[in-house]
Amino acid sequence: MSRKVVKNEYIRTRRDHATEVAEDYVEAIEEIQSETGTCRVVDLARRFGVTHVTVNKTVGRLQRDGFVDTEPYAPVALTRKGKKLASQSSRRHEIVLSFLLALGVSEETAKMDAEGIEHHVSEETLLIMQAFSSQDAGCSTAK
Amino acid sequence: MSRKVVKNEYIRTRRDHATEVAEDYVEAIEEIQSETGTCRVVDLARRFGVTHVTVNKTVGRLQRDGFVDTEPYAPVALTRKGKKLASQSSRRHEIVLSFLLALGVSEETAKMDAEGIEHHVSEETLLIMQAFSSQDAGCSTAK
DNA sequence: AGTGAAATGTAGCATGTGCTACACTGTAAT
DNA sequence: ATTACAGTGTAGCACATGCTACATTTCACT
Numbered sequence: 001m002s003r004k005v006v007k008n009e010y011i012r013t014r015r016d017h018a019t020e021v022a023e024d025y026v027e028a029i030e031e032i033q034s035e036t037g038t039c040r041v042v043d044l045a046r047r048f049g050v051t052h053v054t055v056n057k058t059v060g061r062l063q064r065d066g067f068v069d070t071e072p073y074a075p076v077a078l079t080r081k082g083k084k085l086a087s088q089s090s091r092r093h094e095i096v097l098s099f100l101l102a103l104g105v106s107e108e109t110a111k112m113d114a115e116g117i118e119h120h121v122s123e124e125t126l127l128i129m130q131a132f133s134s135q136d137a138g139c140s141t142a143k
Numbered sequence: 144m145s146r147k148v149v150k151n152e153y154i155r156t157r158r159d160h161a162t163e164v165a166e167d168y169v170e171a172i173e174e175i176q177s178e179t180g181t182c183r184v185v186d187l188a189r190r191f192g193v194t195h196v197t198v199n200k201t202v203g204r205l206q207r208d209g210f211v212d213t214e215p216y217a218p219v220a221l222t223r224k225g226k227k228l229a230s231q232s233s234r235r236h237e238i239v240l241s242f243l244l245a246l247g248v249s250e251e252t253a254k255m256d257a258e259g260i261e262h263h264v265s266e267e268t269l270l271i272m273q274a275f276s277s278q279d280a281g282c283s284t285a286k
Numbered sequence: 287a288g289t290g291a292a293a294t295g296t297a298g299c300a301t302g303t304g305c306t307a308c309a310c311t312g313t314a315a316t
Numbered sequence: 317a318t319t320a321c322a323g324t325g326t327a328g329c330a331c332a333t334g335c336t337a338c339a340t341t342t343c344a345c346t
Contacts, residue, residue, distance in 0.1 A: 042293060054334055073294055073341060109267045120259025124252045185323060197304055216324060
């Protein structure tokens, strides 16, 4: 009895963690690029509040995994794969953020929570959130 | 210009990660205890899908941090501090899960997502979710 | 062209979280 | 009482993510 010993939820949570950093980074890289033209190591360091050394290592892993393309002393660029992940990530981010705002969460809190939540929402939930955001107005007014 | 270089969201996300494992563990310990009487290392290993070695180390950290109380070859018990964290965690878990179900997410997906999301939801959002779950029926019926 | 500051790279360390391999304990069944 | 097996512990490894300290490169400015 009790064959299903491992809960799938946990496996999913652990696996997710491996890609969270990648998602955060490619999203940030794209954002910084669109703001300032190029994205340098120091930009990412400031964004995430870590030292440039940490960024360097992480970017190294991202390059190893095919998300970014960079060479010494040059800015960081996204590969096609990186761009794809970035747009997926910002889509998720925006859906979650809009959803939280539609729910009635304050802007500051919504931004905070979206950052943490976006990596853990399945496509099914995402679609439901999206639908909710775009047609909620009729409800919340009723006392 | 541009004094606010570090986004608070990221700091929050990183800090959270430190306690996620603790939350998962104390929650699991409490659950296993209430199911089987005691919680052993091997129970946690099976639950999380990791080896008993990993559990051992993590339990060691939890003990160091005052969440559990255990001695060699004995089951794992929660300290008062651990119990407190466990009940906080399961409260969050339940609120998030109920909320997702109320939103219309399928049970399987809701369980998955709740596991990932629960660690990243602020108290403000939690209260809103709770309110939503307990008074949503009037909306979703409208086509 | 030369220089100084900012950016980037590298060495070496710590901690968390995972593993395999092997040693030891404890207990249930003979 | 012995034994066999499940549970637990430990040694030693790998990798991710963080740091400080120091070296190197780039670039703007004179």
